[in-house]
Amino acid sequence: MEHFDRRQFMRLSxxxxxxxxxxxxxxxxxxxxxxxASSDFFFVQLSDSHWGFEGDANPDAKGTLPKAIAxxxxxxxxxxxxxxxxxxxxxxxxxxxxxERMAQFREHVARLQIATVRFIPGEHDASLxxxxxxxxxxxxxxxxFDHKGVHFIALDNVSDxxxxxxxTQLAWLSDDLARQPKDARIVVFAHRxxxxxYPQWDWATRDGAQAVALLMPYANVxxxxxxxxxxxxxxxxxxxxxxxxxxxxxxxxxxxxxxRTPLPWDPAQPxxxxxxxxxxxxxxxADFDIAELPVQxxx
Amino acid sequence: MAQAFSAKRxxxxxxFLGAAGALTLGSLAVLGHAQAQPRxxxxxxxxxxxxxxxxxxKKGETVLLQFTSDDVPMGFALADFKAQVDIVPGKxxxxxxxPEKLGNFTFLCDVFCGSGHEEMxxxxxxxx
Numbered sequence: 001m002e003h004f005d006r007r008q009f010m011r012l013s014x015x016x017x018x019x020x021x022x023x024x025x026x027x028x029x030x031x032x033x034x035x036x037a038s039s040d041f042f043f044v045q046l047s048d049s050h051w052g053f054e055g056d057a058n059p060d061a062k063g064t065l066p067k068a069i070a071x072x073x074x075x076x077x078x079x080x081x082x083x084x085x086x087x088x089x090x091x092x093x094x095x096x097x098x099x100e101r102m103a104q105f106r107e108h109v110a111r112l113q114i115a116t117v118r119f120i121p122g123e124h125d126a127s128l129x130x131x132x133x134x135x136x137x138x139x140x141x142x143x144x145f146d147h148k149g150v151h152f153i154a155l156d157n158v159s160d161x162x163x164x165x166x167x168t169q170l171a172w173l174s175d176d177l178a179r180q181p182k183d184a185r186i187v188v189f190a191h192r193x194x195x196x197x198y199p200q201w202d203w204a205t206r207d208g209a210q211a212v213a214l215l216m217p218y219a220n221v222x223x224x225x226x227x228x229x230x231x232x233x234x235x236x237x238x239x240x241x242x243x244x245x246x247x248x249x250x251x252x253x254x255x256x257x258x259x260r261t262p263l264p265w266d267p268a269q270p271x272x273x274x275x276x277x278x279x280x281x282x283x284x285x286a287d288f289d290i291a292e293l294p295v296q297x298x299x
Numbered sequence: 300m301a302q303a304f305s306a307k308r309x310x311x312x313x314x315f316l317g318a319a320g321a322l323t324l325g326s327l328a329v330l331g332h333a334q335a336q337p338r339x340x341x342x343x344x345x346x347x348x349x350x351x352x353x354x355x356x357k358k359g360e361t362v363l364l365q366f367t368s369d370d371v372p373m374g375f376a377l378a379d380f381k382a383q384v385d386i387v388p389g390k391x392x393x394x395x396x397x398p399e400k401l402g403n404f405t406f407l408c409d410v411f412c413g414s415g416h417e418e419m420x421x422x423x424x425x426x427x
């Protein structure tokens with residue numbers, strides 16, 4: 001396991017000396033529909049909106065997701081697609097309430113002016129019913145798709161309440177990977193980290209190491225995930241793992257405080273620590289450029 | 300370093316049966332290293348709390364944690380000792396532990412069990 005140092009991160013992200021600021025997008029990138037099998041594009045990752053949460057950690061819990069959606073709609077260029085990497089809704093023990101939250105979440109997301117919006121579940125969405133309600137509203141919990149020369153794999157490490165991907169899905173992953181060339185550009189989406197980020201706070205996947213082992217023979221693999229409500233970057237060998245910010249409240253850095261309690265809302269800086277990201281694929285480079293963007297109070 | 304799951308001597312079945320009748324296979328593997336009669340600590344896991352949620356152990360003392368759940372499946376994870384056991388209602392789950400480092404270590408439920416799951420934790424306090 002290796003931590004990113006500054007040089008590694010710059011190289012991996014391709015940022016160089018550039019600074020990407022809020023809402024501006026990256027003007028040099030091609031938009032959707034540029035056609036070729038392998039061309040530049042970008043997509044947007046949103047995560048951990050926890051629709052239905054109520055608490056001091058976010059006094060604008062009902063307003064943050066709509067603001068994030070408005071922020072995405074206001075981007076200078078439209079992404080090719082948007083993906084939500086889990087915890088779309090905040091958990092409830094009531095199955096009917098769970099479905100109401102999912103219906104409300106889906107209503108808001110329908111306002112995204114993007115043709116393709118994809119979802120994977122988080123444990124708040126799926127762990128109490130093994131993904132049943134999630135599938136009713138959003139479809140399969142794990143799947144693959146190809147887009148402009150990149151092979152995308154969405155993994156489900158939450159429908160098992162014990163945070164296992166499970167042997168069946170691992171076999172499915174193995175079969176899918178067997179059809180990919182070793183130099184394929186592969187992006188994996190998951191909710192929980194696939195490595196032991198901090199198991200003391202349940203920031204892990206029990207059999208995540210098996211998934212990483214299956215991915216290791218492939219030269220160009222990048223993982224985007226959520227769950228920990230903050231930006232985080234880690235390498236496992238040559239595989240880069242990037243976690244996304246939340247759209248409800250930020251969580252503390254691992255081990256920085258005794259409990260995994262949300263960082264308090266700062267009225268002087270509302271929505272601080274919340275946000276989403278653009279992920280840019282450049283056909284000339286195997287890695288991805290990531291631009292972190294805040295939730296805009298007013299768009 | 301803790302010896303939560305080390306097995307330095309072969310397991311003796313008579314020893315195993317004498318200590319506890321409901322040991323899991325994982326616990327069986329470590330019992331050879333345990334004391335003849337480890338102190339038993341019973342822990343009830345219920346939504347959304349461990350009872351007790353504070354377990355005190357002397358450094359080097361072997362304790363047999365016995366877990367039960369009355370309602371839904373739970374988990375007990377003590378990451379600092381790489382110790383984990385699933386708790387199924389109606390069964391006794393066990394974990395043999397010999398902490399060899401001092402401190403206050405958080406354990407938590409690692410099987411998502413409901414709306415209070417993320418607050419379901421406790422402390423293992425290891426003293427001299």
